[in-house]
Amino acid sequence: MTNLAGVPYYILEFGDELVYFTPYTITLFLLALTFTIFVLISMPERQVDIAFGGDAYTTKVISVSEMRFRRFMAIACGLASMGAMVTGDIFNFTLFTAMVGITNVGIVAAVKSPHVQNAAYQYGLVALSATVPLFGGAAIYAAATGSLSMIELAKGALPAVPFVAKAFLVLGVIGEGMAPFYAAKAEMFRAPGAPYVIMCSLSSLLIFLRVIEVVMLG
Amino acid sequence: MIIRRISHYISNYENIMPLFAGACAFLILIGILLLPIQYNPVQLYPKTIDRNSSLDPYDRGGPPFTQVEIGAQYPENSPTAGLVTTYLTPFSLFLSQVTLHLGTTIVAHPGGIIDEILYNTRGLDTVVEPTILFIAFAIASYLYRKG
Numbered sequence: 001m002t003n004l005a006g007v008p009y010y011i012l013e014f015g016d017e018l019v020y021f022t023p024y025t026i027t028l029f030l031l032a033l034t035f036t037i038f039v040l041i042s043m044p045e046r047q048v049d050i051a052f053g054g055d056a057y058t059t060k061v062i063s064v065s066e067m068r069f070r071r072f073m074a075i076a077c078g079l080a081s082m083g084a085m086v087t088g089d090i091f092n093f094t095l096f097t098a099m100v101g102i103t104n105v106g107i108v109a110a111v112k113s114p115h116v117q118n119a120a121y122q123y124g125l126v127a128l129s130a131t132v133p134l135f136g137g138a139a140i141y142a143a144a145t146g147s148l149s150m151i152e153l154a155k156g157a158l159p160a161v162p163f164v165a166k167a168f169l170v171l172g173v174i175g176e177g178m179a180p181f182y183a184a185k186a187e188m189f190r191a192p193g194a195p196y197v198i199m200c201s202l203s204s205l206l207i208f209l210r211v212i213e214v215v216m217l218g
Numbered sequence: 219m220i221i222r223r224i225s226h227y228i229s230n231y232e233n234i235m236p237l238f239a240g241a242c243a244f245l246i247l248i249g250i251l252l253l254p255i256q257y258n259p260v261q262l263y264p265k266t267i268d269r270n271s272s273l274d275p276y277d278r279g280g281p282p283f284t285q286v287e288i289g290a291q292y293p294e295n296s297p298t299a300g301l302v303t304t305y306l307t308p309f310s311l312f313l314s315q316v317t318l319h320l321g322t323t324i325v326a327h328p329g330g331i332i333d334e335i336l337y338n339t340r341g342l343d344t345v346v347e348p349t350i351l352f353i354a355f356a357i358a359s360y361l362y363r364k365g
Contacts, residue, residue, distance in 0.1 A: 015299075015339040016262070016291040069360050076353055083346070095346040102350060106357040110364070119231045126238045133242060146258035149291050159258050164249040171245055175238055 011088070011151075018088040018151055024213060028085040028206050035202055036078030038195055039071060045194045069110045074196040077103035081203040085210055090148045093214060094138045094172065097207050101127035101176035104200045130175020137168030145218060153218035161218035173211040177204025263339075264289045272314040272321045290339045299338040 006023035013019075021029070044067050050057040062070075077100060084096035105124040108116055142148050144165060145158040152158060227233055268274050285300045293299070306314060306321075314321025 013292070013295045014342040015296045017340060017342045018292070019342075073353075073357075087342075089342075091340075092342055092346065095343060095350065099346065099350045099353065102353055102357070106353060109357055109361060112364075122231050122235055125235050129235075129238065129242065133245065140255060142261070143257050144255055146260045147262060147291060152291065159256065162252070162255045164245070164252050164255070167245055167248070171241060174241075 016089070016149065017092050018149060019086045020088045020151065021086060025086045025210070028209060029082055032078055032081040032085055032203070032206055035195070035199065036075055036082070039074045039078060039199060042195055043067075044070070044196060066110045066112075070107055070196045073103050073106035073110075074199040077107060077199050077203050081206050084207050088150045090141045090150065090153075090169075090214070091135075091138045092148075093150075093210070094134045094169070097134060097173055097176045097211075098127075098131055100203045100207055101130065104177075104203065107196050107200055126175050130172050132172075133168040134172025134176065137165050137170075137172055140165035140168065141218075150214065150217050156218075158218060166215040170211055170215060173207055177207050262289055262291055272318050274322065288339070296339045 008020040008022050009026065011018050011020045044062050046062070047060045048057055049060070080096050080099035080103060084093055084100060087093050087096060105120055105127060108120045111117065111120075138148070141153075141161060144160075144162050145153060147153065147158055153161065228237065288300045290296055290299055310321060
């Protein structure tokens, strides 16, 4: 239990799946929780387009139905991020990561801008194909070690996790969260409506921080 | 300079998908080169295969309502695991008795050991999986209605 980013303060048991709160995971969890509360209580921004060379400007108005849908997706994304931060099970982590990916697409899918939707479509394709290395990595974890519990992996009694399993897991998280490839997300951020779009960025940052801890186990 | 070129290349979001596909292909190649991966024979939720059983591979054998060992990671967290191993409806029972394979298909839904794993020991997974599905439905239906 030395490399679990601290001694767990509390372990919540869901059968074979443990949820544990270490100093590291609880920090990430609180970050996700705080931002989810912000999303819950805040109204979307109104983007203003200014035409250069003149004094014309337009304010983009977000309809109530669009706002509700995007807020719902942002909250779902926050909940998925929270789950991914504290889960102690490899397969559960991959599920929450996949959920983060699909909610990220959902946050911007409602925007009526062809450019934004095009970027979201490309990102959706990556998120879709990233599930293969993501779940493949989890499957190799199970086959090679015989366990999916992070706490058991951290004890060091199980066989070592193959390098390729860890690499698959990281590649899957990169695809779901687009961690170093923010170009597509930058295009998605043209969508009006902070703080919902910021949730895309925050969630991918959080799952990337968590997967660093996960691959250090075993 | 090289960083500027790389960032210029990936700033076009249409290059992201080929880049990711290339990374996947590269990693799969490395994975093939690193074969064989040692399989650990001590696995969770072991099951026996009996090809002559009409409930194969869900048939764990034994009488109902007796607790069997299902090889969970933390058995103390699932004290009732292994009690409900099969619940065949009369129709499922009929199908499993008259045919060799229909007893385990979706029309029969035998439940049993798979459901034990899903609902008793790995219940959180079972909750998250349909959540992903419903969110995907929500996005698809919103886009369809907005259409």
